[in-house]
Amino acid sequence: MTIELLRAAPAHRSLLRQLYELYCHDFSPMTRADIGDDGYWTGDDFLDPWPDELHIYLIKVDQHWAGFAWIAFGSYAEPQGPAHFLMDEFFVMRKYRRRGVGEWAAVWLLNQYSGLWEVGEIPENVGAQQFWRTVIGRYTEGQFQEVNVHNERWHGPVQIFTS
Numbered sequence: 001m002t003i004e005l006l007r008a009a010p011a012h013r014s015l016l017r018q019l020y021e022l023y024c025h026d027f028s029p030m031t032r033a034d035i036g037d038d039g040y041w042t043g044d045d046f047l048d049p050w051p052d053e054l055h056i057y058l059i060k061v062d063q064h065w066a067g068f069a070w071i072a073f074g075s076y077a078e079p080q081g082p083a084h085f086l087m088d089e090f091f092v093m094r095k096y097r098r099r100g101v102g103e104w105a106a107v108w109l110l111n112q113y114s115g116l117w118e119v120g121e122i123p124e125n126v127g128a129q130q131f132w133r134t135v136i137g138r139y140t141e142g143q144f145q146e147v148n149v150h151n152e153r154w155h156g157p158v159q160i161f162t163s
Helices: 010-031 101-112 126-139
Strands: 003-007 057-063 062-075 084-092 115-119 146-150 154-161
Touching: 003 101, 010 057, 010 084, 057 101, 057 126, 062 101, 101 126, 115 146, 126 154
Parallel strands: 084 115
Antiparallel strands: 003 057, 057 062, 062 084, 115 154, 146 154
């Protein structure tokens, strides 16, 4: 199995929207979000204008699109504090889950961006919490902190660590 991460560009907007639709579908039992009257969760203006402040990556497995990751800057735990790396969005299609794709992609990204990181999960997403605790635990050899955040920016668990 060959896994690749490619830096997304504005030309990938349509592809990213399709992948994000799958992401929203997966999240809908947790968020209770309903699809719009037009059959989409996202609007036609999805990623328009292109968000230069995000580092967006596409995940490929054996030359097939498999997901995405968005890295932002800021803090869930201290929104007014210093900015560091945030795993803002992370999605691996169901077909590729539990095959090492997510962990490989996460580690690759953590190795690309050295510094302080925060990864947050919504409280309802127990599977993501388990995934990130495992991946971050392995990556840091258990050297991470987890806090429960309840502020204007975030509600839920956040893992804080250095890559």
